[in-house]
Amino acid sequence: MKQIYNLIKKDFILIRNNILIMLLVLGFASIPVAKNTPGSLLYGVIIFMLTFMIYHMISMEEMKQKGHIYLATTPLSNKNIGIAKSFIITISFIIITIGYIGLSAINFTKLGRIGIEDVVLAFFTIEIFFAIYIPLTFKLGYIRLQMISTVTIFLTPIIISFILRRIDFIINIRNYILNIPLPALILFCVIILVLVSISTSKTSASILDSKEY
Amino acid sequence: MEDILRISNISKHFKTFSLSNINISIKENCITGFLGKNGAGKTTLIKIILGLVHKDEGNIVYFNNPNLKKRDIKDRIGVVLDDGYFYDNLTLNQMKNLVSSTYTNWNEKKYKSYIERFRLDEKQIISSLSKGMKMKYALSLALSHNADLLIMDEPTSGLDPEVRKELMNILNEYIQEDGKSVLFSTHITSDLEQIADEIIIINDGKILEQISKDELIEEYRLIKSNNKILEKLNMNDLKLVNKTNYGFSAITDKYEKLRKEFPEIIVERASLEDIFLARTEVLENETNI
Amino acid sequence: MGNLNIIISNASEKPLYEQIKEQIKSAILKGDLENGELLPSIRNFSTDLNVSILTVRRVYDELEREGFVSSKAGKGTFVLAGNKDLLEDTKRVLIEEKLIDLVTLSNTLDISIEELHKMLDIVYEEV
Numbered sequence: 288m289k290q291i292y293n294l295i296k297k298d299f300i301l302i303r304n305n306i307l308i309m310l311l312v313l314g315f316a317s318i319p320v321a322k323n324t325p326g327s328l329l330y331g332v333i334i335f336m337l338t339f340m341i342y343h344m345i346s347m348e349e350m351k352q353k354g355h356i357y358l359a360t361t362p363l364s365n366k367n368i369g370i371a372k373s374f375i376i377t378i379s380f381i382i383i384t385i386g387y388i389g390l391s392a393i394n395f396t397k398l399g400r401i402g403i404e405d406v407v408l409a410f411f412t413i414e415i416f417f418a419i420y421i422p423l424t425f426k427l428g429y430i431r432l433q434m435i436s437t438v439t440i441f442l443t444p445i446i447i448s449f450i451l452r453r454i455d456f457i458i459n460i461r462n463y464i465l466n467i468p469l470p471a472l473i474l475f476c477v478i479i480l481v482l483v484s485i486s487t488s489k490t491s492a493s494i495l496d497s498k499e500y
Numbered sequence: 501m502e503d504i505l506r507i508s509n510i511s512k513h514f515k516t517f518s519l520s521n522i523n524i525s526i527k528e529n530c531i532t533g534f535l536g537k538n539g540a541g542k543t544t545l546i547k548i549i550l551g552l553v554h555k556d557e558g559n560i561v562y563f564n565n566p567n568l569k570k571r572d573i574k575d576r577i578g579v580v581l582d583d584g585y586f587y588d589n590l591t592l593n594q595m596k597n598l599v600s601s602t603y604t605n606w607n608e609k610k611y612k613s614y615i616e617r618f619r620l621d622e623k624q625i626i627s628s629l630s631k632g633m634k635m636k637y638a639l640s641l642a643l644s645h646n647a648d649l650l651i652m653d654e655p656t657s658g659l660d661p662e663v664r665k666e667l668m669n670i671l672n673e674y675i676q677e678d679g680k681s682v683l684f685s686t687h688i689t690s691d692l693e694q695i696a697d698e699i700i701i702i703n704d705g706k707i708l709e710q711i712s713k714d715e716l717i718e719e720y721r722l723i724k725s726n727n728k729i730l731e732k733l734n735m736n737d738l739k740l741v742n743k744t745n746y747g748f749s750a751i752t753d754k755y756e757k758l759r760k761e762f763p764e765i766i767v768e769r770a771s772l773e774d775i776f777l778a779r780t781e782v783l784e785n786e787t788n789i
Numbered sequence: 790m791g792n793l794n795i796i797i798s799n800a801s802e803k804p805l806y807e808q809i810k811e812q813i814k815s816a817i818l819k820g821d822l823e824n825g826e827l828l829p830s831i832r833n834f835s836t837d838l839n840v841s842i843l844t845v846r847r848v849y850d851e852l853e854r855e856g857f858v859s860s861k862a863g864k865g866t867f868v869l870a871g872n873k874d875l876l877e878d879t880k881r882v883l884i885e886e887k888l889i890d891l892v893t894l895s896n897t898l899d900i901s902i903e904e905l906h907k908m909l910d911i912v913y914e915e916v
Contacts, residue, residue: 289601297598301589354587354595360550362574363602500552501846529832530842672836697841712843714805769799 290363294371295378301348302341309340317398326399327461330387332447334409338379342417343436345375346424350432356500369421369491373484376417380410404464407472408457411479418483422490425498502564504528504649504681505549510558512548519544519705522558526649526683531675533696533713534685535776541705542685543582546653549683550579563648575604578642580652580684584634588627592637595626603645614640632663639667643674650674652684656691668695689773703780713772720778721755722770724748729762739778751778792821795838805840810848817857817870818880824870828858831866 299306313333321329349355358368384406391398424432450457464472505526512519519541526532536542547553549560551570562573586595592615600606615622618636620629629637635655642650650671656664671682672695686692692699692713699716701708709716723738730748735741737758738750751774752758755767770778795812797805816822828834831849835842849866852858856875860866870876895905 293598293601297587297590297594300594301587303589348589349587352588353583353585354590356552357579357581357585358598358602359552360574360577360579360581361599361602362571362604364571497554499554500547676832676836678832694839697835697843712841714841714844718804767802 290367291371291374294368295374297354298345298349298371298375301352302344305344306341309337309344313337321397321399324399326391326401327405328451329399330384330401330405331409331450333387334380334383335413336443337383338376338413338417339439341379342372342376342420342424343432346432350428359495359498359500365492365495366488368495369488370484372421372491373414373417373487376413376421377480380413384409402465403469403472404461407464407476408461410476414479414483418487421487422494425491425494501527501529503561504563505683506561506564507549508559508561510545510548510555510560512544512553512556517541517544517705519548522707524700524707524710526681527698528679528681529675530697531671531682531684531695532698532700533692534683534700534702535689535692536685536687536702537780538687540702542687542702543653545702546651546683546685549651550577575645576648578645578647578650580635580638580642580650580655582654582657584626584638586626586634586638589625591623591625592620592629593622596622596641599641600645605646607644607646611640611644614643631658632660635659635663635667639670643670648679648681650680650682650684652682654685654687656686656688664691671695689771689776693772701776701779708780716775716779717769717772720751720753720770720775722768722774723750723752723755723758724766724768725762725764729765732762733758739781740774751775792816797838797840806844806847806851809838809840809845810851813848813852814857814879817868818876820870822868822870824868826868828866828868 313336317329317333387398388401390396391400427435467475503525507522507524510519510522517539522545534542534546544553548555551574562568563576587598590598596611600608600611614636618633618640620633620637620640626634626637639655642652655667659667668691671684674680675682684691696713698710699713700710724747726747727743730741730743730750737752737754739752741748741750751770758765759767793813793816795809797808801808803811813822813828822828828849829837831842831845835845838845849858849860853860853866857869858866859869891905895902900908
C-alpha cells in the first residue's frame with residue numbers, strides 16, 4: 288500500500304507545475320461554449336480530456352526524467368506500478384467530477400448541470416479506456432506515445448461529432464442507468480474499478496517485466 | 501571465498517555491439533573493479549546483472565542461490581548508476597520515500613546519517629544537485645537498505661578528486677562488514693589502484709581477464725634506458741614503447757630476463773593505467789590470432 | 790597488534806605477499822607476536838595495507854600451511870608460537886639456507902673452512 292501511495296504521490300508531483308496551466312487553459316476554452324452546450328456533453332468532454340491529459344503528462348515526464356529506470360533496480364513490484372496508474376485515473380476522475388459539480392452549482396459559471404447517470408457513464412468509459420491505454424503506454428515508449436497523443440487530439444472533434452450523431456444511443460443508455468437503484472450503481476462502479484485495476488496491473492506487469500532500459 | 505555473483509556464458513547481441521560469452525564471478529568480501537574503455541560493454545553488462553537488459557543466452561547465479569526470486573535479489577543489491585536515473589522534479593526526501601517503500605530492510609537512521617555526512621539537503625530538488633552530490637545521494641540510498649552487494653556504474657566519472665577519495669573511504673568502510681561485496685565499473689585506473697581487490701578487464705564486449713590487482717601489478721614493470729639498448733631488445737617483449745631522442749620507456753612482463761641481459765636498464769613498478777593499456781594491447785593481439 | 794609493523798616497499802623486487810609474509814614471520818620469530826595472539830581480519834588488514842584481500846588471504850594461507858598461524862572459522866587467525874621446536878627449526882633452517890649460499894660461494898672462491906670461521910668471527914663482532 289505504501290508503495291502505491293508513494294507512486295501516486297510521485298506522479299502528481301511530476302506534473303504539479305503543469306496542472307494549473309492546463310486547468311486555466313481548459314477553463315478559458317470552455318467559457319464560450321459553456322452557455323450553449325448541454326451539461327452532460329460538456330462534462331463528458333472535459334472529464335475525458337482532463338484525465339487523458341493528466342495521464343499523458345505524467346507518462347511524458349516519467350519518460351523524460353528516467354526515474355523509472357532507477358525504480359526498475361529496486362524490488363518495486365511492477366503490479367503496483369499498474370495499480371498506481373489506474374488509481375491515478377480514478378482519483379483524477381473523482382476530483383474533476385466534484386469540481387465540475389461544484390462549479391455547475393454556481394449560476395455565474397453557466398455550466399450545465401449533470402446527474403448521476405452522466406457520472407456513471409463517464410466513469411465506465413474512462414476506466415475501460417485506460418485499462419487498455421495504460422499498458423499501451425508502457426509498451427510504446429516516449430516517441431510513439433507523443434505521436435499517439437497528437438493523433439488523439441487531432442481526432443477529438445471527429446470523435447465528438449461521431450458521438451453526437453449517435454446521441455440517441457447514449458441517451459438510451461443514460462435512461463437505462465437512471466432506472467437502476469443507487470446502491471446497485473455504486474456496486475457496479477466498485478466492481479468496474481476492481482476489475483480494471485486487476486487487469487491493468489496484470490497486463491502492465493507482464494509488459495514491464497520484459498522491458499529493457 | 502564464496503562467489504556472491506556467478507555469471508556464465510552470458511551473451512547479448514545488439515545491432516552494432518555484442519557482449520559475447522561472458523564468464524566472471526564476483527567474490528564475497530571483495531571490491532571488484534570492472535575496467536574497460538568507454539564503449540567496451542561495462543554498462544551493458546551491469547544492466548544485465550541488474551535485470552535492466554535481458555541476456556540472450558547464459559546464466560547468472562546471485563548470492564550462491566539459484567532459486568532466489570527476482571524481488572529478493574533486488575532487495576539485496578544497492579545500485580549507483582552513472583546518470584542517477586532519478587525523478588528530477590522530486591526532492592531528495594520525496595524520491596527517498598518512494599525508494600524506501602520498496603525495500604524490506606530500509607534503515608532510515610542509516611540514511612539520515614549519510615545525508616548528514618554528505619551535507620545534503622533533503623528538501624532540495626534533485627535536478628539542482630551537482631554531479632558529485634547526485635552520486636552521494638545515490639550512495640545514501642544504495643547503502644541504507646542493508647544490501648549485500650553494491651553495484652556502481654562509473655561512480656567516479658566527472659567527480660573531483662576530493663569526492664572520489666570520499667567515495668573510496670565509504671567503500672572501504674562498507675566492505676569491512678563480513679558478507680558485503682562491491683562491483684564497480686570505471687575507466688579510471690587510479691580508482692582501482694587504490695581500492696580494488698580484483699580486476700575484471702573488458703574490451704570490445706569480451707572479458708579479457710579476471711585477476712587479483714596485486715598479481716596484475718606484479719606481472720609488469722616499467723623499464724627505461726637509452727636508445728642503443730632499445731635497438732638490441734626484442735620488440736615483442738615490449739608494450740607501450742615511448743621513444744624520444746634521449747631514451748625510451750616501455751612496459752614489459754619480461755623484466756627479469758631483460759634485467760639480467762642488460763643490467764643498466766632501470767626497472768620500476770608500472771602504474772595500473774600503463775598495465776591496463778599494455779594488457780589490452782597484448783590480449784587484443786592474442787585474440788586476433 | 791601494537792608490535793606488528795608491516796612496511797611495504799614499492800622499490801622492492803619481492804612480490805607483495807612475500808614481503809608481508811616475511812614480516813609477519815619475523816615478528817613471530819622475534820616474539821613480537823605472541824602465541825595465541827589474534828591477527829587482524831583479512832579484510833581489515835588488506836584495507837589498512839592497501840593491498841588486495843586476495844594477497845592477504847594468500848599470506849594467511851601460506852603461513853597456516855607452514856604452521857605459523859591457525860585459523861578458526863568465524864573467529865579469525867591466531868599466532869601459533871607455542872610450538873618452540875618448530876620455531877627453533879625454522880630459525881635454524883633460515884640460517885642454514887644462508888650458510889649453504891656462503892659455503893658454496895667460499896668453495897668457488899677457494900676459501901678454506903678455517904678462513905671462513907675467522908671471517909665469521911670478525912663479522913659477528915662488527916655487526
